[in-house]
Amino acid sequence: MDDIFCKIARGDIPSCKVYEDEYVLAFLDLGQVTKGHTLVIPKKHATNILDADDETIEHVFKVARNIGNALVKTYGAKGVNILSNANECAGQSVFHFHVHIIPRYGQDEYLELGFKEHDTSSLNLKEIAAEIAKNM
Secondary structure, eight states, rough: OOOOHHHHHTTSSOOOEEOOOEEEEEEEEEEEEHHHHEEEEEEOOOTTTTTHHHHHHHHHHHHHHHHHHHHHHHHHEEHHHEEEOOSGGTTTSSOOOOOEEEEEEOTTOOOOOOOOOOOOOTOOHHHHHHHHHHHH
């Protein structure tokens, strides 16, 4: 399968990289729900968490935890949502296993299923990615 995340993992499409090793790539979501919203994908294709092998799931979530900690340290997030949608009816729109790390900055934020994106045109995603990467 050759979806957009496979192309990003191969480097065919640029991304604002936060972290990379031989198994996973983490990069900023272009549709930032909150500042620092990051995706972690395995380089080896799996359709979703239900299709991925145990080792892949374990590594993706270890990296997600580390990024969550980096977001707290970098931006003072008060918490994070770490989640993965599996199949279209659950909101999955790119059919390559991925995990969202969404920093939470206050009690007034409400995460809607389907991710309500905010206007983030004023954010410098490359700068945000570099700041988070420094704390990994």
